Amino acid sequence: MVEASSGGMQQTIQNKRLVPESNTYLKSIKSRHWNKIAIYSVLIGWSVIVLLPLLWLLSSSLKTQAELAFNIWGPPKDIYFLNYYLAWTKSYMGRYMLNSVIATAVAIVLTDICATTISYALSRFSFRFNRVLYYLVIAGMMIPIHSAVIPIYIMAMDLGMQNNLYALGMIYAAFRIPISVFILESFMITIPKELEECAIIDGCSYSRIFYHVILPLSKDGILTITILTALACWNELLVAMLMLGQPLVKTLPIGVLGFIAEFSAEYTQMSAGLIIATVPNIIFYALLQEKIVKGMTIGAIKG
Protein backbone atom coordinates (compact mmCIF):
# COMPACT_ATOMS: atom_id res chain seq x y z
CA MET A 1 0.00 0.00 0.00
CA VAL A 2 2.92 2.27 0.56
CA GLU A 3 4.20 1.58 -2.90
CA ALA A 4 0.86 2.37 -4.43
CA SER A 5 0.72 5.80 -2.91
CA SER A 6 4.36 6.60 -3.38
CA GLY A 7 4.16 6.09 -7.12
CA GLY A 8 1.77 8.96 -7.50
CA MET A 9 3.64 11.04 -5.02
CA GLN A 10 6.90 10.64 -6.83
CA GLN A 11 5.18 11.83 -9.93
CA THR A 12 3.92 14.95 -8.23
CA ILE A 13 7.27 15.81 -6.83
CA GLN A 14 8.85 15.29 -10.20
CA ASN A 15 6.31 17.25 -12.18
CA LYS A 16 6.14 20.04 -9.61
CA ARG A 17 2.56 20.38 -10.76
CA LEU A 18 1.10 23.68 -9.69
CA VAL A 19 -2.42 24.00 -8.45
CA PRO A 20 -4.26 25.27 -11.49
CA GLU A 21 -5.54 28.80 -11.37
CA SER A 22 -9.02 27.47 -11.95
CA ASN A 23 -9.21 25.89 -8.48
CA THR A 24 -12.14 27.87 -7.15
CA TYR A 25 -11.69 26.64 -3.61
CA LEU A 26 -8.16 27.94 -3.22
CA LYS A 27 -9.17 31.01 -5.18
CA SER A 28 -12.00 31.76 -2.81
CA ILE A 29 -9.68 31.43 0.16
CA LYS A 30 -7.06 33.58 -1.44
CA SER A 31 -9.52 36.22 -2.50
CA ARG A 32 -10.38 37.03 1.10
CA HIS A 33 -8.05 39.60 2.46
CA TRP A 34 -7.94 38.35 6.01
CA ASN A 35 -7.25 34.80 4.95
CA LYS A 36 -4.18 35.92 3.11
CA ILE A 37 -2.95 37.88 6.07
CA ALA A 38 -3.53 34.92 8.38
CA ILE A 39 -1.69 32.49 6.10
CA TYR A 40 1.22 34.83 5.63
CA SER A 41 1.55 35.50 9.32
CA VAL A 42 1.75 31.80 10.16
CA LEU A 43 4.28 31.18 7.39
CA ILE A 44 6.38 34.15 8.43
CA GLY A 45 6.06 33.14 12.07
CA TRP A 46 7.50 29.71 11.39
CA SER A 47 10.24 31.20 9.21
CA VAL A 48 11.27 33.35 12.16
CA ILE A 49 11.35 30.30 14.42
CA VAL A 50 13.50 28.48 11.87
CA LEU A 51 15.85 31.36 11.18
CA LEU A 52 16.20 33.05 14.54
CA PRO A 53 18.41 30.40 16.19
CA LEU A 54 20.70 30.36 13.16
CA LEU A 55 20.95 34.14 12.83
CA TRP A 56 21.50 34.45 16.55
CA LEU A 57 24.32 31.92 16.36
CA LEU A 58 25.82 33.87 13.47
CA SER A 59 25.63 37.15 15.35
CA SER A 60 27.10 35.62 18.51
CA SER A 61 30.01 34.30 16.50
CA LEU A 62 30.83 37.83 15.35
CA LYS A 63 30.90 39.43 18.80
CA THR A 64 33.65 39.64 21.35
CA GLN A 65 33.11 37.69 24.52
CA ALA A 66 32.73 40.99 26.40
CA GLU A 67 30.07 42.25 24.03
CA LEU A 68 28.07 39.03 24.21
CA ALA A 69 27.81 39.45 27.97
CA PHE A 70 25.66 42.57 27.72
CA ASN A 71 24.31 42.26 24.19
CA ILE A 72 22.71 38.85 23.78
CA TRP A 73 19.92 39.75 21.38
CA GLY A 74 21.23 42.48 19.15
CA PRO A 75 23.47 42.31 16.13
CA PRO A 76 27.19 42.78 16.79
CA LYS A 77 28.43 46.38 17.01
CA ASP A 78 31.71 45.64 15.30
CA ILE A 79 32.16 42.57 13.22
CA TYR A 80 34.77 40.50 14.95
CA PHE A 81 36.22 37.78 12.76
CA LEU A 82 38.95 36.69 15.13
CA ASN A 83 36.58 34.05 16.57
CA TYR A 84 36.59 32.25 13.26
CA TYR A 85 40.33 32.40 12.98
CA LEU A 86 40.76 31.07 16.52
CA ALA A 87 38.12 28.38 16.14
CA TRP A 88 39.74 27.19 12.93
CA THR A 89 43.34 27.22 14.11
CA LYS A 90 42.86 25.96 17.65
CA SER A 91 40.89 22.95 16.51
CA TYR A 92 41.46 20.45 13.76
CA MET A 93 38.29 21.51 11.99
CA GLY A 94 39.87 21.25 8.54
CA ARG A 95 41.16 17.82 9.36
CA TYR A 96 37.76 16.69 10.64
CA MET A 97 36.14 17.84 7.44
CA LEU A 98 38.66 15.95 5.36
CA ASN A 99 38.03 12.82 7.44
CA SER A 100 34.29 13.21 6.99
CA VAL A 101 34.82 13.58 3.26
CA ILE A 102 36.85 10.36 3.17
CA ALA A 103 34.33 8.31 5.17
CA THR A 104 31.41 9.73 3.22
CA ALA A 105 33.11 9.18 -0.14
CA VAL A 106 33.91 5.56 0.68
CA ALA A 107 30.32 5.04 1.79
CA ILE A 108 28.94 6.62 -1.38
CA VAL A 109 31.12 4.63 -3.77
CA LEU A 110 30.45 1.36 -2.00
CA THR A 111 26.72 2.00 -1.61
CA ASP A 112 26.40 2.90 -5.26
CA ILE A 113 28.29 -0.19 -6.41
CA CYS A 114 26.43 -2.58 -4.12
CA ALA A 115 22.99 -1.08 -4.63
CA THR A 116 23.20 -0.83 -8.43
CA THR A 117 24.44 -4.39 -8.86
CA ILE A 118 21.90 -5.88 -6.45
CA SER A 119 19.09 -3.84 -7.97
CA TYR A 120 20.11 -4.88 -11.47
CA ALA A 121 20.09 -8.56 -10.59
CA LEU A 122 16.78 -8.31 -8.75
CA SER A 123 14.95 -6.12 -11.24
CA ARG A 124 16.06 -7.58 -14.57
CA PHE A 125 16.30 -11.31 -13.93
CA SER A 126 13.72 -13.74 -12.71
CA PHE A 127 15.18 -16.54 -10.65
CA ARG A 128 13.92 -18.69 -7.87
CA PHE A 129 14.91 -16.74 -4.77
CA ASN A 130 14.50 -13.33 -6.30
CA ARG A 131 11.71 -12.08 -4.04
CA VAL A 132 13.14 -13.78 -0.96
CA LEU A 133 16.39 -11.93 -1.45
CA TYR A 134 14.55 -8.72 -2.19
CA TYR A 135 12.61 -8.82 1.08
CA LEU A 136 15.68 -9.89 2.97
CA VAL A 137 17.46 -6.76 1.82
CA ILE A 138 14.44 -4.47 2.20
CA ALA A 139 13.83 -5.71 5.75
CA GLY A 140 17.10 -3.99 6.60
CA MET A 141 15.26 -0.67 6.52
CA MET A 142 13.52 -1.65 9.72
CA ILE A 143 16.77 -2.48 11.50
CA PRO A 144 17.85 0.44 13.65
CA ILE A 145 21.61 0.87 13.62
CA HIS A 146 21.54 0.76 17.43
CA SER A 147 20.60 -2.91 17.33
CA ALA A 148 23.81 -3.78 15.58
CA VAL A 149 26.23 -1.24 16.93
CA ILE A 150 27.52 -3.26 19.90
CA PRO A 151 28.56 -6.30 17.84
CA ILE A 152 30.03 -3.98 15.21
CA TYR A 153 32.06 -2.29 17.91
CA ILE A 154 33.35 -5.64 19.18
CA MET A 155 34.03 -6.85 15.65
CA ALA A 156 36.02 -3.70 14.86
CA MET A 157 38.03 -4.16 18.03
CA ASP A 158 38.79 -7.81 17.23
CA LEU A 159 39.84 -7.02 13.68
CA GLY A 160 41.80 -3.92 14.64
CA MET A 161 39.59 -1.80 12.42
CA GLN A 162 39.13 1.01 14.88
CA ASN A 163 40.29 4.45 13.87
CA ASN A 164 39.98 3.37 10.26
CA LEU A 165 37.91 5.72 8.13
CA TYR A 166 37.55 3.17 5.31
CA ALA A 167 36.06 0.63 7.69
CA LEU A 168 33.69 3.31 8.95
CA GLY A 169 32.68 4.08 5.37
CA MET A 170 32.02 0.37 4.78
CA ILE A 171 29.75 0.15 7.82
CA TYR A 172 27.84 3.21 6.64
CA ALA A 173 27.48 1.71 3.19
CA ALA A 174 26.13 -1.56 4.58
CA PHE A 175 23.35 0.28 6.38
CA ARG A 176 22.53 2.37 3.31
CA ILE A 177 22.08 -0.68 1.07
CA PRO A 178 18.46 -1.55 2.00
CA ILE A 179 16.90 1.84 1.27
CA SER A 180 19.11 2.35 -1.77
CA VAL A 181 18.08 -0.98 -3.25
CA PHE A 182 14.47 -0.16 -2.48
CA ILE A 183 14.68 3.10 -4.40
CA LEU A 184 16.83 1.80 -7.26
CA GLU A 185 15.00 -1.47 -7.80
CA SER A 186 11.70 0.33 -8.30
CA PHE A 187 13.53 2.65 -10.66
CA MET A 188 15.18 -0.03 -12.79
CA ILE A 189 12.07 -2.17 -13.04
CA THR A 190 10.47 0.55 -15.17
CA ILE A 191 13.19 0.42 -17.82
CA PRO A 192 11.68 -1.27 -20.91
CA LYS A 193 12.90 -4.82 -21.54
CA GLU A 194 13.15 -4.26 -25.29
CA LEU A 195 16.31 -2.23 -24.90
CA GLU A 196 18.11 -5.14 -23.32
CA GLU A 197 16.74 -7.69 -25.74
CA CYS A 198 18.13 -5.71 -28.64
CA ALA A 199 21.46 -5.50 -26.92
CA ILE A 200 21.48 -9.26 -26.31
CA ILE A 201 20.68 -9.98 -29.93
CA ASP A 202 23.55 -7.69 -30.86
CA GLY A 203 25.72 -9.94 -28.74
CA CYS A 204 26.19 -7.74 -25.70
CA SER A 205 27.20 -9.39 -22.45
CA TYR A 206 25.14 -8.72 -19.31
CA SER A 207 27.88 -6.66 -17.73
CA ARG A 208 28.03 -4.44 -20.79
CA ILE A 209 24.27 -4.05 -20.78
CA PHE A 210 24.47 -3.12 -17.12
CA TYR A 211 27.16 -0.60 -17.77
CA HIS A 212 25.97 0.89 -21.05
CA VAL A 213 22.19 0.58 -20.86
CA ILE A 214 20.96 0.24 -17.28
CA LEU A 215 23.33 2.57 -15.45
CA PRO A 216 22.87 5.57 -17.76
CA LEU A 217 19.10 5.13 -17.62
CA SER A 218 19.10 4.98 -13.81
CA LYS A 219 21.08 8.19 -13.40
CA ASP A 220 18.32 9.97 -11.47
CA GLY A 221 17.86 7.11 -9.05
CA ILE A 222 21.59 6.82 -8.45
CA LEU A 223 21.79 10.54 -7.80
CA THR A 224 19.01 10.24 -5.24
CA ILE A 225 20.64 7.42 -3.29
CA THR A 226 23.97 9.24 -3.46
CA ILE A 227 22.50 12.39 -1.95
CA LEU A 228 20.73 10.46 0.77
CA THR A 229 23.88 8.53 1.61
CA ALA A 230 25.98 11.69 1.67
CA LEU A 231 23.67 13.45 4.11
CA ALA A 232 23.25 10.46 6.40
CA CYS A 233 26.97 9.72 6.63
CA TRP A 234 28.07 13.32 6.96
CA ASN A 235 25.84 13.79 10.00
CA GLU A 236 26.29 10.38 11.64
CA LEU A 237 27.40 10.44 15.26
CA LEU A 238 26.98 7.15 17.12
CA VAL A 239 29.02 4.72 15.01
CA ALA A 240 31.71 7.30 14.35
CA MET A 241 32.00 7.97 18.06
CA LEU A 242 32.48 4.28 18.82
CA MET A 243 34.80 3.53 15.93
CA LEU A 244 37.09 6.53 16.07
CA GLY A 245 39.09 7.36 19.17
CA GLN A 246 42.25 9.04 17.97
CA PRO A 247 42.00 12.81 17.49
CA LEU A 248 43.38 12.82 13.96
CA VAL A 249 40.82 10.45 12.47
CA LYS A 250 37.71 12.05 13.94
CA THR A 251 34.89 12.96 11.61
CA LEU A 252 33.21 16.34 11.81
CA PRO A 253 30.34 15.48 14.20
CA ILE A 254 32.62 13.99 16.87
CA GLY A 255 35.23 16.63 16.15
CA VAL A 256 32.63 19.28 16.93
CA LEU A 257 31.66 17.38 20.06
CA GLY A 258 35.23 17.50 21.34
CA PHE A 259 35.72 21.06 20.22
CA ILE A 260 32.69 22.23 22.18
CA ALA A 261 33.79 20.41 25.31
CA GLU A 262 37.18 22.08 25.08
CA PHE A 263 35.92 25.61 24.40
CA SER A 264 32.93 25.46 26.68
CA ALA A 265 33.78 28.75 28.38
CA GLU A 266 34.21 30.75 25.19
CA TYR A 267 30.80 31.07 23.68
CA THR A 268 31.79 33.31 20.80
CA GLN A 269 34.44 30.93 19.53
CA MET A 270 32.13 28.00 20.01
CA SER A 271 29.51 29.74 17.93
CA ALA A 272 32.08 30.40 15.23
CA GLY A 273 33.05 26.73 15.29
CA LEU A 274 29.43 25.67 14.96
CA ILE A 275 28.92 28.01 12.04
CA ILE A 276 32.00 26.58 10.34
CA ALA A 277 30.70 23.06 10.90
CA THR A 278 27.32 24.03 9.45
CA VAL A 279 28.61 25.73 6.31
CA PRO A 280 29.23 22.54 4.27
CA ASN A 281 25.63 21.40 4.82
CA ILE A 282 24.27 24.79 3.85
CA ILE A 283 26.35 24.91 0.68
CA PHE A 284 25.26 21.38 -0.19
CA TYR A 285 21.64 22.39 0.28
CA ALA A 286 22.03 25.60 -1.67
CA LEU A 287 23.51 23.73 -4.63
CA LEU A 288 21.16 20.77 -4.73
CA GLN A 289 18.08 22.09 -2.99
CA GLU A 290 15.38 20.62 -5.24
CA LYS A 291 17.12 17.28 -5.55
CA ILE A 292 17.68 16.99 -1.80
CA VAL A 293 14.07 17.75 -0.90
CA LYS A 294 12.84 15.35 -3.56
CA GLY A 295 15.30 12.66 -2.50
CA MET A 296 14.55 12.94 1.18
CA THR A 297 10.79 12.88 0.72
CA ILE A 298 11.02 9.92 -1.66
CA GLY A 299 13.39 8.28 0.77
CA ALA A 300 10.97 8.90 3.60
CA ILE A 301 7.99 7.69 1.61
CA LYS A 302 9.73 4.57 0.54
CA GLY A 303 11.31 3.99 3.93
Added chain:
Amino acid sequence: MAIVNLKGRRRTIFLFLLPGMLVYCGLVLYPLMQGFILSTQRWRTLTRRVYVGLDNYVSLMHNSIFWTSMEKSAVFVIGTTVLQLVLGFLLGYLLYHQLKGYRIFKTLFFVPVILMTVAVGFIWDYIYSPAFGLLKPFMEFIGMGDRYFPPLADPNVAILFVILAHSWRQVGIQIMLFYAGFMNIPQDVIEMATIEGASGFKMIWYMILPLSWEVSKMVVVLQITAALRAFDLVYVMTKGGPNHSTEVLPMHMFVHAFENFNIGLGSAVAVIIFILSMTLTLILRRVMQRETLQY
Protein backbone atom coordinates in the same frame (compact mmCIF):
# COMPACT_ATOMS: atom_id res chain seq x y z
CA MET B 1 14.98 -13.91 -24.87
CA ALA B 2 15.44 -17.25 -26.51
CA ILE B 3 19.12 -17.02 -27.16
CA VAL B 4 20.10 -16.89 -23.54
CA ASN B 5 22.80 -19.12 -22.24
CA LEU B 6 21.25 -20.38 -19.01
CA LYS B 7 24.45 -21.35 -17.28
CA GLY B 8 26.13 -18.06 -18.04
CA ARG B 9 23.02 -16.33 -16.84
CA ARG B 10 23.04 -18.01 -13.46
CA ARG B 11 26.68 -17.11 -12.96
CA THR B 12 26.00 -13.51 -13.98
CA ILE B 13 23.19 -13.16 -11.46
CA PHE B 14 25.40 -14.62 -8.77
CA LEU B 15 28.29 -12.32 -9.56
CA PHE B 16 26.05 -9.27 -9.58
CA LEU B 17 24.54 -10.15 -6.23
CA LEU B 18 27.77 -11.17 -4.55
CA PRO B 19 29.53 -7.93 -3.50
CA GLY B 20 26.41 -6.19 -2.20
CA MET B 21 25.07 -9.20 -0.36
CA LEU B 22 28.47 -9.84 1.23
CA VAL B 23 28.64 -6.31 2.60
CA TYR B 24 25.01 -6.36 3.70
CA CYS B 25 25.11 -9.75 5.37
CA GLY B 26 28.52 -9.20 6.91
CA LEU B 27 27.87 -5.79 8.40
CA VAL B 28 24.11 -5.71 8.99
CA LEU B 29 22.61 -9.19 9.34
CA TYR B 30 25.56 -10.89 10.99
CA PRO B 31 25.99 -8.19 13.69
CA LEU B 32 22.23 -8.27 14.27
CA MET B 33 22.38 -12.04 14.93
CA GLN B 34 25.47 -11.53 17.02
CA GLY B 35 23.53 -8.99 19.05
CA PHE B 36 20.91 -11.60 19.93
CA ILE B 37 23.65 -13.94 21.11
CA LEU B 38 25.45 -11.24 23.11
CA SER B 39 22.21 -10.41 24.89
CA THR B 40 22.19 -13.93 26.36
CA GLN B 41 25.72 -13.75 27.67
CA ARG B 42 27.51 -12.19 30.57
CA TRP B 43 31.12 -11.09 30.38
CA ARG B 44 33.07 -12.45 33.30
CA THR B 45 36.34 -10.93 32.15
CA LEU B 46 37.32 -9.15 28.99
CA THR B 47 37.74 -12.42 27.13
CA ARG B 48 35.55 -14.93 28.94
CA ARG B 49 31.82 -14.91 28.38
CA VAL B 50 29.24 -17.27 29.79
CA TYR B 51 25.78 -18.12 28.61
CA VAL B 52 23.15 -16.86 31.04
CA GLY B 53 19.94 -17.37 29.08
CA LEU B 54 17.41 -14.63 29.61
CA ASP B 55 19.09 -13.32 32.77
CA ASN B 56 19.92 -9.98 31.17
CA TYR B 57 16.30 -9.45 30.20
CA VAL B 58 15.12 -10.45 33.65
CA SER B 59 17.45 -8.02 35.33
CA LEU B 60 16.30 -5.29 32.94
CA MET B 61 12.70 -5.99 33.94
CA HIS B 62 13.66 -5.48 37.57
CA ASN B 63 15.60 -2.33 36.80
CA SER B 64 13.55 0.78 37.46
CA ILE B 65 15.77 2.88 35.20
CA PHE B 66 14.88 0.63 32.30
CA TRP B 67 11.19 1.33 32.88
CA THR B 68 11.89 5.04 33.22
CA SER B 69 13.65 4.82 29.91
CA MET B 70 10.69 3.00 28.31
CA GLU B 71 8.42 5.71 29.63
CA LYS B 72 10.69 8.48 28.38
CA SER B 73 10.87 6.87 24.97
CA ALA B 74 7.08 6.74 24.87
CA VAL B 75 6.85 10.41 25.88
CA PHE B 76 9.44 11.30 23.28
CA VAL B 77 7.76 9.33 20.50
CA ILE B 78 4.28 10.62 21.28
CA GLY B 79 5.41 14.19 21.89
CA THR B 80 7.43 14.53 18.70
CA THR B 81 4.78 12.74 16.64
CA VAL B 82 1.90 14.93 17.80
CA LEU B 83 3.91 18.12 17.45
CA GLN B 84 5.32 17.29 14.04
CA LEU B 85 2.05 15.97 12.70
CA VAL B 86 0.13 19.08 13.68
CA LEU B 87 2.82 21.49 12.51
CA GLY B 88 3.54 19.49 9.38
CA PHE B 89 -0.12 19.32 8.42
CA LEU B 90 -0.77 22.99 9.14
CA LEU B 91 2.29 24.37 7.38
CA GLY B 92 2.00 21.89 4.51
CA TYR B 93 -1.61 22.94 4.05
CA LEU B 94 -0.77 26.62 4.08
CA LEU B 95 2.01 26.09 1.54
CA TYR B 96 -0.53 24.23 -0.62
CA HIS B 97 -2.34 27.52 -1.21
CA GLN B 98 0.72 28.66 -3.12
CA LEU B 99 0.46 32.29 -2.23
CA LYS B 100 3.06 34.53 -3.77
CA GLY B 101 6.52 33.65 -2.48
CA TYR B 102 5.57 30.17 -1.20
CA ARG B 103 8.70 28.71 -2.75
CA ILE B 104 10.88 30.81 -0.47
CA PHE B 105 9.01 29.48 2.55
CA LYS B 106 9.33 25.95 1.25
CA THR B 107 13.07 26.35 0.90
CA LEU B 108 13.41 27.88 4.36
CA PHE B 109 11.31 25.29 6.16
CA PHE B 110 13.55 22.48 5.00
CA VAL B 111 16.82 24.06 6.16
CA PRO B 112 16.92 22.55 9.68
CA VAL B 113 16.47 19.06 8.26
CA ILE B 114 19.82 19.13 6.49
CA LEU B 115 21.80 20.63 9.38
CA MET B 116 24.17 18.42 11.32
CA THR B 117 22.32 16.96 14.32
CA VAL B 118 25.27 17.66 16.58
CA ALA B 119 25.23 21.33 15.63
CA VAL B 120 21.47 21.54 16.15
CA GLY B 121 21.86 20.01 19.61
CA PHE B 122 24.42 22.57 20.65
CA ILE B 123 22.46 25.47 19.20
CA TRP B 124 19.45 24.51 21.32
CA ASP B 125 21.69 23.92 24.31
CA TYR B 126 22.76 27.56 24.05
CA ILE B 127 19.27 28.83 23.50
CA TYR B 128 18.20 27.23 26.76
CA SER B 129 21.38 28.04 28.68
CA PRO B 130 21.19 30.55 31.52
CA ALA B 131 24.41 32.34 30.58
CA PHE B 132 24.03 33.55 27.00
CA GLY B 133 20.88 31.83 25.86
CA LEU B 134 17.96 33.30 23.97
CA LEU B 135 15.29 31.81 26.19
CA LYS B 136 16.03 33.92 29.27
CA PRO B 137 15.97 37.32 27.56
CA PHE B 138 12.92 36.17 25.62
CA MET B 139 11.05 35.38 28.81
CA GLU B 140 12.11 38.70 30.29
CA PHE B 141 10.82 40.35 27.15
CA ILE B 142 7.35 38.88 27.54
CA GLY B 143 7.41 39.72 31.24
CA MET B 144 7.98 36.28 32.66
CA GLY B 145 11.64 36.73 33.47
CA ASP B 146 11.28 35.59 37.06
CA ARG B 147 9.78 32.30 35.87
CA TYR B 148 12.92 31.34 33.95
CA PHE B 149 14.88 28.27 34.97
CA PRO B 150 17.45 26.30 33.00
CA PRO B 151 15.05 23.79 31.39
CA LEU B 152 17.55 21.06 30.65
CA ALA B 153 18.57 20.91 34.30
CA ASP B 154 15.04 20.18 35.51
CA PRO B 155 14.20 16.45 35.39
CA ASN B 156 10.49 17.18 35.14
CA VAL B 157 10.56 19.11 31.90
CA ALA B 158 13.95 18.40 30.28
CA ILE B 159 12.45 15.83 27.90
CA LEU B 160 9.88 18.34 26.65
CA PHE B 161 12.61 20.76 25.68
CA VAL B 162 14.54 18.04 23.88
CA ILE B 163 11.31 17.24 22.03
CA LEU B 164 11.02 20.88 20.96
CA ALA B 165 14.56 20.86 19.56
CA HIS B 166 14.01 17.53 17.80
CA SER B 167 10.79 18.70 16.20
CA TRP B 168 12.33 21.99 15.12
CA ARG B 169 14.85 19.98 13.14
CA GLN B 170 12.62 17.24 11.78
CA VAL B 171 9.31 18.89 10.95
CA GLY B 172 10.52 20.06 7.54
CA ILE B 173 10.17 16.51 6.25
CA GLN B 174 6.57 16.24 7.42
CA ILE B 175 5.75 19.62 5.88
CA MET B 176 7.06 18.43 2.52
CA LEU B 177 5.30 15.07 2.75
CA PHE B 178 1.94 16.64 3.53
CA TYR B 179 2.47 19.26 0.87
CA ALA B 180 3.21 16.57 -1.71
CA GLY B 181 0.17 14.64 -0.51
CA PHE B 182 -2.14 17.63 -0.90
CA MET B 183 -0.75 18.35 -4.34
CA ASN B 184 -1.78 14.84 -5.26
CA ILE B 185 -5.47 15.40 -4.56
CA PRO B 186 -7.25 15.79 -7.88
CA GLN B 187 -8.50 19.28 -8.48
CA ASP B 188 -11.97 18.39 -9.66
CA VAL B 189 -12.81 16.62 -6.39
CA ILE B 190 -12.07 19.74 -4.40
CA GLU B 191 -13.90 21.74 -7.02
CA MET B 192 -17.03 19.61 -6.62
CA ALA B 193 -16.91 19.94 -2.84
CA THR B 194 -16.71 23.70 -3.16
CA ILE B 195 -19.76 23.74 -5.34
CA GLU B 196 -21.55 21.58 -2.80
CA GLY B 197 -20.76 24.23 -0.26
CA ALA B 198 -17.86 22.78 1.73
CA SER B 199 -15.49 25.34 3.12
CA GLY B 200 -13.05 26.10 5.89
CA PHE B 201 -12.69 23.43 8.53
CA LYS B 202 -15.41 21.33 6.97
CA MET B 203 -13.36 21.18 3.83
CA ILE B 204 -10.25 20.16 5.74
CA TRP B 205 -12.03 17.60 7.88
CA TYR B 206 -14.21 15.94 5.23
CA MET B 207 -12.14 16.39 2.11
CA ILE B 208 -8.48 17.20 2.59
CA LEU B 209 -7.84 14.87 5.51
CA PRO B 210 -9.52 11.74 4.10
CA LEU B 211 -8.09 12.32 0.65
CA SER B 212 -4.57 12.60 1.99
CA TRP B 213 -5.04 9.72 4.42
CA GLU B 214 -2.37 7.63 2.69
CA VAL B 215 0.19 10.33 3.37
CA SER B 216 -0.92 10.94 6.93
CA LYS B 217 -0.65 7.23 7.61
CA MET B 218 2.81 7.07 6.18
CA VAL B 219 3.93 10.15 8.05
CA VAL B 220 2.80 8.61 11.34
CA VAL B 221 4.52 5.28 10.74
CA LEU B 222 7.74 6.92 9.62
CA GLN B 223 7.79 9.46 12.38
CA ILE B 224 7.17 6.95 15.15
CA THR B 225 9.89 4.58 14.05
CA ALA B 226 12.30 7.45 13.49
CA ALA B 227 11.60 8.95 16.92
CA LEU B 228 12.20 5.58 18.54
CA ARG B 229 15.73 5.69 17.11
CA ALA B 230 16.59 9.23 18.18
CA PHE B 231 19.98 9.25 19.81
CA ASP B 232 22.26 11.99 18.50
CA LEU B 233 20.30 14.96 19.73
CA VAL B 234 19.69 13.48 23.17
CA TYR B 235 23.34 12.58 23.52
CA VAL B 236 24.49 16.06 22.60
CA MET B 237 21.94 17.97 24.65
CA THR B 238 21.63 16.03 27.89
CA LYS B 239 23.45 12.68 27.69
CA GLY B 240 20.26 11.22 29.16
CA GLY B 241 20.32 13.35 32.28
CA PRO B 242 19.45 14.98 34.56
CA ASN B 243 18.77 11.91 36.68
CA HIS B 244 17.87 9.71 33.67
CA SER B 245 14.98 12.01 32.81
CA THR B 246 15.86 12.11 29.10
CA GLU B 247 17.32 8.62 28.82
CA VAL B 248 15.37 7.27 25.85
CA LEU B 249 16.00 3.64 24.86
CA PRO B 250 18.97 4.12 22.50
CA MET B 251 20.60 6.32 25.13
CA HIS B 252 19.87 3.68 27.76
CA MET B 253 21.57 1.09 25.58
CA PHE B 254 24.56 3.36 25.14
CA VAL B 255 24.91 3.91 28.89
CA HIS B 256 24.79 0.18 29.60
CA ALA B 257 27.14 -0.88 26.85
CA PHE B 258 29.65 1.93 26.58
CA GLU B 259 29.62 3.75 29.90
CA ASN B 260 29.11 0.85 32.32
CA PHE B 261 30.62 -1.63 29.84
CA ASN B 262 27.91 -4.13 30.51
CA ILE B 263 27.72 -5.56 27.01
CA GLY B 264 25.08 -8.15 27.92
CA LEU B 265 22.58 -5.65 29.29
CA GLY B 266 23.31 -3.20 26.47
CA SER B 267 22.66 -5.90 23.89
CA ALA B 268 19.41 -6.86 25.59
CA VAL B 269 18.24 -3.25 25.29
CA ALA B 270 19.36 -3.24 21.65
CA VAL B 271 17.27 -6.35 20.97
CA ILE B 272 14.29 -4.71 22.67
CA ILE B 273 14.70 -1.62 20.47
CA PHE B 274 14.81 -3.84 17.40
CA ILE B 275 11.70 -5.80 18.38
CA LEU B 276 9.80 -2.66 19.35
CA SER B 277 10.58 -0.92 16.09
CA MET B 278 9.65 -4.02 14.04
CA THR B 279 6.37 -4.67 15.83
CA LEU B 280 5.38 -1.00 15.96
CA THR B 281 5.87 -0.68 12.21
CA LEU B 282 3.83 -3.78 11.47
CA ILE B 283 1.07 -2.97 13.98
CA LEU B 284 0.77 0.63 12.86
CA ARG B 285 0.47 -0.38 9.22
CA ARG B 286 -2.34 -2.74 10.22
CA VAL B 287 -4.20 -0.41 12.54
CA MET B 288 -4.07 2.54 10.21
CA GLN B 289 -5.28 0.53 7.27
CA ARG B 290 -8.59 2.20 6.79
CA GLU B 291 -10.52 2.46 3.63
CA THR B 292 -8.91 5.09 1.53
CA LEU B 293 -11.34 7.28 -0.35
CA GLN B 294 -11.29 6.37 -3.97
CA TYR B 295 -11.18 9.18 -6.42
